[in-house]
Amino acid sequence: MPAFTPTPFTPAQxxxxxxxxxxxxxxxxxxxxWRQGQEGRRxxxxxxxxxxxxxxxxxxxxxxxxxxFLDTFPTVQALAAAPESEVLKAWEGCGYYARARNLHRxxxxxxxxxxxxxxxxxxxxxxxxxxxxAALSSLTGNEARAVNDGNVRRVLARLHAQTHxxxxxxxxxxxxLLDPARPGAWNEAVMxxxxxxxxxxxxQCPACPLRPWCQAHVLGTPTAYPAPKARPAAQxxxxxxxxxxxxxxxxxxxxxxxxxxxxxxxxxQPFEPGAPGAQTGALADLCTRLHATPGPALGQVTHTxxxxxxxxxxxxxxxxxxxxxxxxxxxxRLDHKAxxxxxxxxxxxxxxE
DNA sequence: AAACCGGGGCT
DNA sequence: AGCCCAGGTTT
Numbered sequence: 001m002p003a004f005t006p007t008p009f010t011p012a013q014x015x016x017x018x019x020x021x022x023x024x025x026x027x028x029x030x031x032x033x034w035r036q037g038q039e040g041r042r043x044x045x046x047x048x049x050x051x052x053x054x055x056x057x058x059x060x061x062x063x064x065x066x067x068x069f070l071d072t073f074p075t076v077q078a079l080a081a082a083p084e085s086e087v088l089k090a091w092e093g094c095g096y097y098a099r100a101r102n103l104h105r106x107x108x109x110x111x112x113x114x115x116x117x118x119x120x121x122x123x124x125x126x127x128x129x130x131x132x133x134a135a136l137s138s139l140t141g142n143e144a145r146a147v148n149d150g151n152v153r154r155v156l157a158r159l160h161a162q163t164h165x166x167x168x169x170x171x172x173x174x175x176x177l178l179d180p181a182r183p184g185a186w187n188e189a190v191m192x193x194x195x196x197x198x199x200x201x202x203x204q205c206p207a208c209p210l211r212p213w214c215q216a217h218v219l220g221t222p223t224a225y226p227a228p229k230a231r232p233a234a235q236x237x238x239x240x241x242x243x244x245x246x247x248x249x250x251x252x253x254x255x256x257x258x259x260x261x262x263x264x265x266x267x268x269q270p271f272e273p274g275a276p277g278a279q280t281g282a283l284a285d286l287c288t289r290l291h292a293t294p295g296p297a298l299g300q301v302t303h304t305x306x307x308x309x310x311x312x313x314x315x316x317x318x319x320x321x322x323x324x325x326x327x328x329x330x331x332x333r334l335d336h337k338a339x340x341x342x343x344x345x346x347x348x349x350x351x352x353e
Numbered sequence: 354a355a356a357c358c359g360g361g362g363c364t
Numbered sequence: 365a366g367c368c369c370a371g372g373t374t375t
Contacts, residue, residue, distance in 0.1 A: 055372045061360060095358030098374075129373045150371055200370070201362065228369080232355085258357060258375085304367095306357055333359070 008160075009176075009213070017213050018179040018186070024209035025189035030196070032059070033066065040142030040184030044115040045076045047139050051132045052103050056096045059195060065094045079104060080111035088262050088330035097330075101262055102127025119145050138183040146174035147187045151194025157226040158198060161215035165226050198222075237310045239270040240282045244292055244316075245323030247343040251290070252324055252331075259305075264329040266338055268312065283315055292320035298345045303334040314338050 009017060034050035037043055049069055053062045072090040073079040079087065084104055091100035106125040116122040118141060123133040134145035146152075148171050156173045157165045179186040197204045203222045205211055216222040243266060244251040252264040267290055271282035287294045295316035302311045312334065326339065 052372095056358070056370090058360075058370090093359080095360090096372090098357070099372090102373085127373070131372055231369080260358085303359095305359080307355095 013213065014177070017177070017210065020209040020212070021189050021193065022179060022182060022185060025185060025192060028196075029188060029192050030059070033063070033070075035188070039182065039188070040139065042139045042184070044136070044140045046070070047136055048115075049103070051135050051139075052099050052127055053094070055099060055132065057094060065091070076107050076115075077111050079107040084262060085330065089328065092263075092330045093333065093336075097260065097262055098258070099127055115140075117141065119143055135187060138187050140184075142184050144178060144180050144183045145187075146171065146178040146183075147191065148174050149191065151191045151198075154200065154226060155190055155194045155198050155210070158203075158216035158222050159210060159214050161219055161225055163225055163227040232307050234304065234307050234309045236273065237270060237308045238273040238279075239268045239310065239312055240279060240286055241266040241268045241312045241314050241338055242283070242286060242290070242292065242294070242317040243298065243314060243338075243342045244290070244318065244320050247339045247346065248326050249323045250326055250339070251292075251321050252326065252329055260332050260334075262330075263332050263335075265331055265335040266312075266314075273311075279313060287317055287320075290317070290320035292317040299341050301334070301337040301341050303337055305332075305334070310334060312338050314341060316342075 032050070034046040035042060036046065050062070050066055053066055053069070057065065069090050072086070073082060082104070084101065087100050087104045088097060091097060094100075102125075106127060109125065110116075116125065116136070119133050119137040122128050122136045123130070128136070131147055131149045134147045135149075137143035138145045138147070148167065152174055153165055153170045156170055156177070157163070160173065162169065174190075177186075177190075193208070193210070197208050198210075201223065205214075205217050205222060208214070208217075211217050214222075216225045242251075251267060253267050255261060255263050255265055267286060269282040269286035269289075271278040273279075283294050295318060298314040298316055300311055300313045302309065304310070331339075
């Protein structure tokens, strides 16, 4: 017996449902810059960059980054030949920087060995998991692989009124629904439906081509599917940071590890906000490490990242390592906020514009 | 199972 | 103006 409940649709229903969604897609599907060329035969480089970008970034926001990234690296050879710092600079502000580092590493493999030709080949690239491998093998090779992303999960959960769809449940139903005649278009169609009509909060059921088959619509509570996931509470983090130099030419450090790895930023030192003297102690420790002299406070900025709420207490300092050009370095939003604060502090009233 | 990041929607 | 949410891959 199967591990999941197979699709309740009869073959005739399946044919109608597929035709309804694909007909909608042919007329209402989104015209996106990475969807050039024939369906199922999209350009692999453009599709790949787009899919990695769209792993954690919504289309509306992703368009800007996609444009910038392709202008900077028009081909996989250009991407492979670039230093990592330039790749991160092109990705700057987009978040989840491991995506850019993996894309860069994978490009060096692709530039010499060529693009993967199937699902397993795509899956072998760093930064390409089951979703992206299914998307790329279907979009560029018309392979019959059903994608399983957040949109698909939501569409299928509503279609079958399933509050707690497991990954295996979603994959099973996605496989059953996939139109084997047009796998690439089918995947694009389901994701477009989830992104434009079957949205998380305010679904547009009256316009939905799948409404005749949708159990959640029958029950009248589409937003109940799937049930929201529990999330860990945000954690308060405090750190001191120093500005040595100016907001456009400052001492920067390269961040290592999973958090903002590979990006540059102002030197920082965390501290326990409750403990007396902890903040001045952290400033002293940081300046000792940098061989710098602490100066006046410039203010503080807050930024939320993952499950952390970070407060950066910014100070001026002197001495230490050589400052560098801030504009050519890849920085996180947090550091841009800190530098903006320093700039406002430097010229609070006057100055050009 | 938990961590990674930033923006957009809703209150 | 804030809070809350969503989201593939990796470790």
